[in-house]
Amino acid sequence: MGRKFFVGGNWKCNGTSEEVKKIVSTLNAGEVPSQDVVEVVVSPPFVFLQLVKSLLRPDFHVAAQNCWVKKGGAFTGEVSAEMLVNLGIPWVILGHSERRLILGESNEFVGDKVAYALAQGLKVIACVGETLEQRESGSTMDVVAAQTKAIAERVSDWSNVVLAYEPVWAIGTGKVATPAQAQEVHSELRKWLQVNTSPEVAATIRIIYGGSVSGANCKELAAKPDVDGFLVGGASLKPEFIDIIKSAEVKKNA
Numbered sequence: 001m002g003r004k005f006f007v008g009g010n011w012k013c014n015g016t017s018e019e020v021k022k023i024v025s026t027l028n029a030g031e032v033p034s035q036d037v038v039e040v041v042v043s044p045p046f047v048f049l050q051l052v053k054s055l056l057r058p059d060f061h062v063a064a065q066n067c068w069v070k071k072g073g074a075f076t077g078e079v080s081a082e083m084l085v086n087l088g089i090p091w092v093i094l095g096h097s098e099r100r101l102i103l104g105e106s107n108e109f110v111g112d113k114v115a116y117a118l119a120q121g122l123k124v125i126a127c128v129g130e131t132l133e134q135r136e137s138g139s140t141m142d143v144v145a146a147q148t149k150a151i152a153e154r155v156s157d158w159s160n161v162v163l164a165y166e167p168v169w170a171i172g173t174g175k176v177a178t179p180a181q182a183q184e185v186h187s188e189l190r191k192w193l194q195v196n197t198s199p200e201v202a203a204t205i206r207i208i209y210g211g212s213v214s215g216a217n218c219k220e221l222a223a224k225p226d227v228d229g230f231l232v233g234g235a236s237l238k239p240e241f242i243d244i245i246k247s248a249e250v251k252k253n254a
């Protein structure tokens with residue numbers, strides 16, 4: 001069976017409750033392919049998770065944007081994986097570059113988080129990606145392999161993981177990776193997984209692309225064989241997110 005197309009909307013630290021309700025009503029009215037064709041997950045800030053979950057159409061799901069690395073306790077400001085499970089939040093985004101680079105989350109810390117969240121029953125969108133400097137110095141694959149390795153050393157069952165390749169230079173910059181650049185890294189990541197996890201994991205895991213994805217560029221990216229969907233930032237707050245979800249049809253017709 002093929003890999004089901006996956007579209008995530010990462011709302012980051014944006015929105016008021018009024019704005020969030022408006023985004024949800026646009027999503028709810030959108031005509032998109034069925035759940036057999038595309039899996040859609042939106043990720044509002046923690047404080048709006050319950051509101052969004054209560055209003056969102058049943059064929060779309062919600063994700064948190066982070067969770068704590070181990071069992072909750074005296075960790076001021078953190079939200080534990082157990083709390084997300086308790087509230088019926090099925091997904092969590094971990095290892096986003098904004099957390100790696102601004103908040104100093106190391107590869108090992110992200111790997112620990114992924115393992116802990118999975119063990120609690122959450123599904124994980126695990127993010128990897130290189131900076132512009134790393135790309136220009138030719139170390140893209142070393143960087144994303146090291147980030148993925150830190151997860152692979154801690155996780156044996158990848159069935160609840162979606163891997164998001166998000167080149168840092170493409171995030172929020174309007175400078176999208178070309179379809180060929182995305183395909184190259186996705187294909188290399190799949191090869192890395194084949195050697196370092198198993199051929200089955202490599203063949204079945206969804207590797208999605210993130211970084212300035214828009215309604216205008218999504219179809220060309222989606223047409224690439226190893227691009228299994230998107231993690232969308234800015235455009236996930238806009239009606240064009242529906243067009244991005246619809247790009248799943250490209251795959252269906254491929």
Ligand SMILES: O=C[C@H](O)COP(=O)(O)O
Pocket residue numbers: 010096166170171172173174210211212213231232233234235
């Ligand atoms: O998680 C999403 C990515 O950071 C992409 O953000 P962007 O679509 O605004 O470039």
